[in-house]
Amino acid sequence: MESMHIRKFKWFWAWQDQKEEAWLHQMAQQGYHLARLVFPAVYEFSHGEPGDVIYRLDYPDVKKDDIAVYLQLFQDSGWEHVDEGMGWYYFRKIADPDSSNEIFTDPETKVQRFNRLLAFSFIITCSLTAAFVPSLARSNSIIKLLGMALLLLWVYIVLRLIGRIRQLRRL
């Protein structure tokens, strides 16, 4: 009875964390509870009782030998660790009317995740620029086009992350 699993493909960008959390919450309200992350953008759900389950995502700065300590802290405060993918940790708990149901409760730490993502994306963008621009004259047009598309994508990612950080700073 219990083990009915479905898979869903859905893409969320890093700056769409709230949208992703809301979607996972909606799925839970329909009885689909996140079981694991199969691949990036591929979610596996198990079907069960519908529930008011809150999902929260973290992209923590945690060293390998400190992961157990990090997870224990969440567990102690009532958050179940579901899975992780590409550096993102997925937590959930049943909505508690006496709590904010947030894993980040002050503006400074809310922004930190995105500052790290931004630093990472900025490095990638710079490396791509350094690798791609000098070869412009030599390479053929397909490589130029692909290189340009890739570079534009990362510039876009950097800009959207800056947007999300500014949005959080205003709160």
Next chain:
Amino acid sequence: MESNQWQQYLPLTETTYYILLALLEPLHGYIVMQRVQEMSRGSVEVGPGTLYGAFSKLLQEGLVRMVKEDNRRKVYELTPKGKDVVRAQIGRLEIMTQAGLDVIEALRSTGDME
């Protein structure tokens, strides 16, 4: 009076202030969360993501230190530097509170306030 050497850490955020107050005695994360909630009479809640980030920062700044790791729970306490920073913050808060009380007193004497 208040020494200037702690200015770079001040003002502490409400969350950081209460975390440091709680760590006057060695405690692990979840107990810190509960203490903050009690001490602030429910006005400040600390989520685990925020607390984990705060511990990393406070360790780096040398305001707290880890005492021991016990069953995947790290126990922290204030360093002498952390105590000085908290004291400096309390000094500032006293000035703020007194300034506020003075204003209320002045308003009362001019009859604008009950």
